[in-house]
Amino acid sequence: MECRGVGLHSGAPVTLRLLPASAGSGIVFRRTDLDGFSVEASSRNVARVSYATSLMKKGVLISTTEHLLSAFIGMGIDNAIVELDNLELPILDGSARPFVEMIEEAGIRQQRRARTYLRIRRKLELREGDKFIAIYPGNAYSVSYSINFPHPLVGREVLQVELSDGQYVREIAPARTFGSRQEEEAMRNQGLIRGASLENCIVLTRESIENPPLRFADEFVRHKVLDLIGDLALLGKQILGSVVADRAGHAMHTALVSRLLKDPTLWEETAREHDGTHSASEGAASSILTATAD
Numbered sequence: 001m002e003c004r005g006v007g008l009h010s011g012a013p014v015t016l017r018l019l020p021a022s023a024g025s026g027i028v029f030r031r032t033d034l035d036g037f038s039v040e041a042s043s044r045n046v047a048r049v050s051y052a053t054s055l056m057k058k059g060v061l062i063s064t065t066e067h068l069l070s071a072f073i074g075m076g077i078d079n080a081i082v083e084l085d086n087l088e089l090p091i092l093d094g095s096a097r098p099f100v101e102m103i104e105e106a107g108i109r110q111q112r113r114a115r116t117y118l119r120i121r122r123k124l125e126l127r128e129g130d131k132f133i134a135i136y137p138g139n140a141y142s143v144s145y146s147i148n149f150p151h152p153l154v155g156r157e158v159l160q161v162e163l164s165d166g167q168y169v170r171e172i173a174p175a176r177t178f179g180s181r182q183e184e185e186a187m188r189n190q191g192l193i194r195g196a197s198l199e200n201c202i203v204l205t206r207e208s209i210e211n212p213p214l215r216f217a218d219e220f221v222r223h224k225v226l227d228l229i230g231d232l233a234l235l236g237k238q239i240l241g242s243v244v245a246d247r248a249g250h251a252m253h254t255a256l257v258s259r260l261l262k263d264p265t266l267w268e269e270t271a272r273e274h275d276g277t278h279s280a281s282e283g284a285a286s287s288i289l290t291a292t293a294d
């Protein structure tokens with residue numbers, strides 16, 4: 001299963017391909033332009049987190065991983081190889097929907113080995129000025145996100161979702177990334193958003209948006225949830241717990257991941273979901289993308 005596009009920040013053309021992987025291997029990126037150098041989708045490889053989350057291992061970069069990783073979590077994919085021939089994943093339409101469609105087309109295979117979950121046992125709260133992120137014990141993976149963005153079409157948006165019953169695919173995956181004309185020049189001067197266009201992000205002007213319609217009235221907070229799920233995927237396991245975030249971003253999302261992993265008393269690994277709950281992964285052992293001929 002293959003797609004082509006450009007990187008949001010680099011503007012670099014890239015071909016991305018999804019391949020099956022054996023149980024227990026997790027999500028592994030492979031740079032085909034660098035002799036297949038592999039970088040695991042793991043917190044220990046997190047490099048830069050400002051406007052996107054990037055992984056780096058021995059100087060080899062994999063940029064803007066969050067939308068694809070989000071789709072993997074939302075679809076219950078534990079193991080896959082992601083081949084790309086450049087340093088940044090394609091932005092496509094700015095959401096995770098094209099990745100969801102690729103996964104659906106490829107198919108999902110249940111593997112024999114049971115999935116391992118990371119069950120939160122004690123709360124962890126991080127604060128930074130007016131930004132906040134926390135994770136609490138819970139029997140399923142749920143996210144509550146609030147943003148407060150000074151724009152007539154945005155303002156305060158709050159969204160709570162349980163990643164169950166296809167909610168991710170319907171409610172989260174289609175939400176696109178966004179940016180404002182006012183910040184554009186400063187970002188371009190930092191070497192960012194070279195691949196941005198009206199086809200791959202919602203562009204906010206002072207009063208309105210340049211490329212309506214929105215896919216949801218509250219598409220902005222939905223995209224923040226999409227990003228959060230993608231960043232928390234760097235834990236390497238499906239989560240059983242509830243996340244609360246207020247005005248957070250990639251830096252705080254990934255800080256939560258590394259703080260969690262540093263303190264093993266906060267969580268436990270378990271092969272079982274709690275009784276009486278349904279999550280996106282209900283009943284599933286580790287799953288995988290089936291091999292497909294192109």
Ligand SMILES: [Zn+2]
Binds near residue numbers: 177227
């Ligand atoms: Zn995003």
